[in-house]
Amino acid sequence: xxxxxxxxxxxxxxxxxxxxxxxxxxxxxxxxxxxxxxxxxxxxxxxxxxxxxxxxxxxxxxxxxxxxxxxxxxxxxxxxxxxxxxxxxxxxxxxxxxxxxxxxxxxxxxxxxxxxxxxxxxxxxxxxxxxxxxxxxxxxxxxxxxxxxxxxxxxxxxxxxxxxxxxxxxxxxxxxxxxxxxxxxxxxxxxxxxxxxxxxxxxxxxxxxxxxxxxxxxxxxxxxxxxxxxxxxxxxxxxxxxxxxxxxxxxxxxxxxxxxxxxxxxxxxxxxxxxxxxxxxxxxxxxxxxxxxxxxxxxxxxxxxxxxxxxxxxxxxxxxxxxxxxxxxxxxxxxxxxxxxxxxxxxxxxxxxxxxxxxxxxxxxxxxxxxxxxxxxxxxxxxxxxxxxxxxxxxxxxxxxxxxxxxxxxxxxxxxxxxxxxxxxxxxxxxxxxxxxxxxxxxxxxxxxxxxxxxxxxxxxxxxxxxxxxxxxxxxxxxxxxxxxxxxxxxxxxxxxxxxxxxxxxxxxxxxxxxxxxxxxxxxxxxxxxxxxxxxxxxxxxxxxxxxxxxxxxxxxxxxxxxxxxxxxxxxxxxxxxxxxxxxxxxxxxxxxxxxxxxxxxxxxxxxxxxxxxxxxxxxxxxxxxxxxxxxxxxxxxxxxxxxxxxxx
Amino acid sequence: xxxxxxxxxxxxxxxxxxxxxxxxxxxxxxxxxxxxxxxxxxxxxxxxxxxxxxxxxxxxxxxxxxxxxxxxxxxxxxxxxxxxxxxxxxxxxxxxxxxxxxxxxxxxxxxxxxxxxxxxxxxxxxxxxxxxxxxxxxxxxxxxxxxxxxxxxxxxxxxxxxxxxxxxxxxxxxxxxxxxxxxxxxxxxxxxxxxxxxxxxxxxxxxxxxxxxxxxxxxxxxxxxxxxxxxxxxxxxxxxxxxxxxxxxxxxxxxxxxxxxxxxxxxxxxxxxxxxxxxxxxxxxxxxxxxxxxxxxxxxxxxxxxxxxxxxxxxxxxxxxxxxxxxxxxxxxxxxxxxxxxxxxxxxxx
Numbered sequence: 001x002x003x004x005x006x007x008x009x010x011x012x013x014x015x016x017x018x019x020x021x022x023x024x025x026x027x028x029x030x031x032x033x034x035x036x037x038x039x040x041x042x043x044x045x046x047x048x049x050x051x052x053x054x055x056x057x058x059x060x061x062x063x064x065x066x067x068x069x070x071x072x073x074x075x076x077x078x079x080x081x082x083x084x085x086x087x088x089x090x091x092x093x094x095x096x097x098x099x100x101x102x103x104x105x106x107x108x109x110x111x112x113x114x115x116x117x118x119x120x121x122x123x124x125x126x127x128x129x130x131x132x133x134x135x136x137x138x139x140x141x142x143x144x145x146x147x148x149x150x151x152x153x154x155x156x157x158x159x160x161x162x163x164x165x166x167x168x169x170x171x172x173x174x175x176x177x178x179x180x181x182x183x184x185x186x187x188x189x190x191x192x193x194x195x196x197x198x199x200x201x202x203x204x205x206x207x208x209x210x211x212x213x214x215x216x217x218x219x220x221x222x223x224x225x226x227x228x229x230x231x232x233x234x235x236x237x238x239x240x241x242x243x244x245x246x247x248x249x250x251x252x253x254x255x256x257x258x259x260x261x262x263x264x265x266x267x268x269x270x271x272x273x274x275x276x277x278x279x280x281x282x283x284x285x286x287x288x289x290x291x292x293x294x295x296x297x298x299x300x301x302x303x304x305x306x307x308x309x310x311x312x313x314x315x316x317x318x319x320x321x322x323x324x325x326x327x328x329x330x331x332x333x334x335x336x337x338x339x340x341x342x343x344x345x346x347x348x349x350x351x352x353x354x355x356x357x358x359x360x361x362x363x364x365x366x367x368x369x370x371x372x373x374x375x376x377x378x379x380x381x382x383x384x385x386x387x388x389x390x391x392x393x394x395x396x397x398x399x400x401x402x403x404x405x406x407x408x409x410x411x412x413x414x415x416x417x418x419x420x421x422x423x424x425x426x427x428x429x430x431x432x433x434x435x436x437x438x439x440x441x442x443x444x445x446x447x448x449x450x451x452x453x454x455x456x457x458x459x460x461x462x463x464x465x466x467x468x469x470x471x472x473x474x475x476x477x478x479x480x481x482x483x484x485x486x487x488x489x490x491x492x493x494x495x496x497x498x499x500x501x502x503x504x505x506x507x508x509x510x511x512x513x514x515x516x517x518x519x520x521x522x523x524x525x526x527x528x529x530x531x532x533x534x535x536x537x538x539x540x541x542x543x544x545x546x547x548x549x550x551x552x553x554x555x556x557x558x559x560x561x562x563x564x565x566x567x568x569x570x571x572x573x574x575x576x577x578x579x580x581x582x583x584x585x586x587x588x589x590x591x592x593x594x595x596x597x598x599x600x601x602x603x604x605x606x607x608x609x610x611x612x613x614x615x616x617x618x619x620x621x622x623x624x625x626x627x628x629x630x631x632x633x634x635x636x637x638x639x640x641x642x643x644x645x646x647x648x649x
Numbered sequence: 650x651x652x653x654x655x656x657x658x659x660x661x662x663x664x665x666x667x668x669x670x671x672x673x674x675x676x677x678x679x680x681x682x683x684x685x686x687x688x689x690x691x692x693x694x695x696x697x698x699x700x701x702x703x704x705x706x707x708x709x710x711x712x713x714x715x716x717x718x719x720x721x722x723x724x725x726x727x728x729x730x731x732x733x734x735x736x737x738x739x740x741x742x743x744x745x746x747x748x749x750x751x752x753x754x755x756x757x758x759x760x761x762x763x764x765x766x767x768x769x770x771x772x773x774x775x776x777x778x779x780x781x782x783x784x785x786x787x788x789x790x791x792x793x794x795x796x797x798x799x800x801x802x803x804x805x806x807x808x809x810x811x812x813x814x815x816x817x818x819x820x821x822x823x824x825x826x827x828x829x830x831x832x833x834x835x836x837x838x839x840x841x842x843x844x845x846x847x848x849x850x851x852x853x854x855x856x857x858x859x860x861x862x863x864x865x866x867x868x869x870x871x872x873x874x875x876x877x878x879x880x881x882x883x884x885x886x887x888x889x890x891x892x893x894x895x896x897x898x899x900x901x902x903x904x905x906x907x908x909x910x911x912x913x914x915x916x917x918x919x920x921x922x923x924x925x926x927x928x929x930x931x932x933x934x935x936x937x938x939x940x941x942x943x944x945x946x947x948x949x950x951x952x953x954x955x956x957x958x959x960x961x962x963x964x965x966x967x968x969x970x971x972x973x974x975x976x977x978x979x980x981x982x983x984x985x986x987x988x989x990x991x992x993x994x995x996x997x998x999x
Binding site: 024025028029030031032033034035036037051052053054232233236237240253306307308309310349350351352354355358359363364366367368369370371373374376378380382383385386390393394396397398399400401402403404405406407408409423424425426427428429433436447450451454457458459464466468471473474476 | 755756757758759760761763764768771777778780781782783785786787788789802804807808809812813814815816817819825827845847853855857858859865866874876878879880881882883885886887889890903904905906907908913914915916917934935945947948962988989990991992993994996997
């Protein structure tokens, strides 16, 4: 999350000659990123991104402490001025009893005060507003000001509107309704942390937002100032499911130091006294069931140097840590470090301490080195996959295809294949993302329909398809798909494309058979292994999909040398009249098997019921004679006659 | 025995035939054929000259002179015809070509920008010995979160952020999800090979978000290096190398503190803005652009795969392919979703 604060506000708690730009630069490289420093009248605003592990820096005080530590390390004079707060005198009057549930709230600090509603003073309004917090009146503004200064959210109730002896903390039940102070009604999901009055009416949505029925108004005379340190995952869940992302909620869903709760209370009391003529009229409530013990961590010099890659004297490490508020002592070659409460949620192990040392030492002071190469042999079992993928993609590119990347998800409408085999998404973003696809073709056809204006389209995609498996991860299989839309396209163009593609991958035994799926098209095989389909959808639209894993199994770079022929081949064409029902492949095979001297037969032309075959005769050791050829020709003619009832033109 | 007369007649016949062929030749190829036909090794004139041995010796001299004359005449005719043909051919071609006419182009399609970026990134890392891998997109929670040191209540595990698959959870590995990052590949790689590890994992990832700078499906490239004595210094070295190779020599990088569950220390990696050269502009943050996250592998991650964190250290980085692509000079796409819209007008620009 980002916070914006004024430079002058920061300087209430740090004394330094450093300029705003310097502070921003130092913080960015050693702590949290200052994304912008902007001039604001005579002042400056910092826009700072705070990482989730540093809720302690979501406050002016926290930032001032951190800034002082950083500047000192870089030789710039800086002194942190902590907030001095004393516990005020409070009467022993028990005006309200708070009944906590320690599973839900770690600490509650509260007090009842008499106050006067007013406008806030100018400086406070300006500080809040540059922080993107709207100023309303002094009672509300003080809670926000406390939150920004100390880093702990605070809440204020109209004590008289609460009108209860007990304030009880519990989990909401599903279906309970509340109206938040922005006048919006919410139906609760159950499990939100709420406070109820004696009549079991919900009067607060803890850690998220105040409610309309207990919020302060222009007529408020008495307030209950209330600091609640909540169990974070309840807050996260409530905030996300209700869609209420207040600053308070965003801070409360992190590990927030409960020690800050009492500071927030005391600072708030002081501000109400100063700005709202506040008078304490109840005892101070402090319910603190989940107090944590300070952690101690041992860090060795050797480990520090090993992880950072530079030698840092232990004494320097010790100083860095002290500046950040970590008390520590040197024990021979180790540091014994005590973690301050405001860092307790974030610092657990040796490496966490090393990070603190390294970042303040300065990442820019660590040299860049390429790690030494391994002395061991590395074999990459994936190299093959990537090689062939690249080769196929490039071949298709140079044959005029454009590559698409469509989403792996599809809607139920677009899902083709048995729904039982599909991986279904439990929480899709929209209905378009309901399933992981079983085939790429529908996605490609969708691309076509979204590019209606383009007349001729050749696209392809090489992506995974996903097949559900019982009690296992789905089978993820690479598929190669393409779609061609063109007035002049026909089946043979795609057959040729795939045949030639496979040829380029060293696969010479591709076979095309009538489609097993019934439609117009072909099933493609490598030898006897099923590879995929060509589908002719209409006169101008053809698609194909191949199982790329099978291609990978057969693709190869094998090279074979055949001695070049020293004798010229004899070439001739034979035209045959034969029924349409006879497959060209069968005729080719029939011709080929008539003589070993036939080195190649291809279909040269097809016109009505006549087909012309181009035959190449070749003898590896000598010249062929006309006699030999005419004999073979006779055999061919005879065999075609008997096998296919063919006549020769 | 041949007689002088027969031989003379034949030579003159050859000369006349050859000259008429030469006269008729309309291009250099035909002329070359004529030359072969008469003057080649088994050309007519060559063979006839060989027959000279078949006439009486006293007549051979006379025939010899004639034969040479014939040969010379044919050669001269070919030479002069050849000159004139060469000249003629040029003028004819010059008339035919209008170089401004539209060309006949061989087919040329387009590879997707993401493919192009992946190729480039792979090339850069493979040069310094990284092994490119690819691991499952549909993954167990354990690989994507638990083994990467995510606590059970971490927000990334919310169903607001991560896609869950409708499937019974595994007793061992927890719920089935779509991996939200390539970091799950760290665990798979460390299970596959013993250190030293030097992995580059590039794969599709999925997160529940869609706006101008996020798409629900995207690509990451993840590096992982595990060995004895791997330090922050090495991490810096690799990312400097990558940034300079991918973005250009004059771009600088910096690392600054950040937070990730599976690294400690964690960094955010910045590269100087290519638009303002690091001076600071509308598009960047005080002269820097965020490239992505990195860090030293958290000891809990090493422990999760049975490696001893006292012996081994390592670093990892995980960055968006789309992100580095957009940060490259010249490609400023205002809406990331355009990459996956498959608008052909867009795809054909690259």
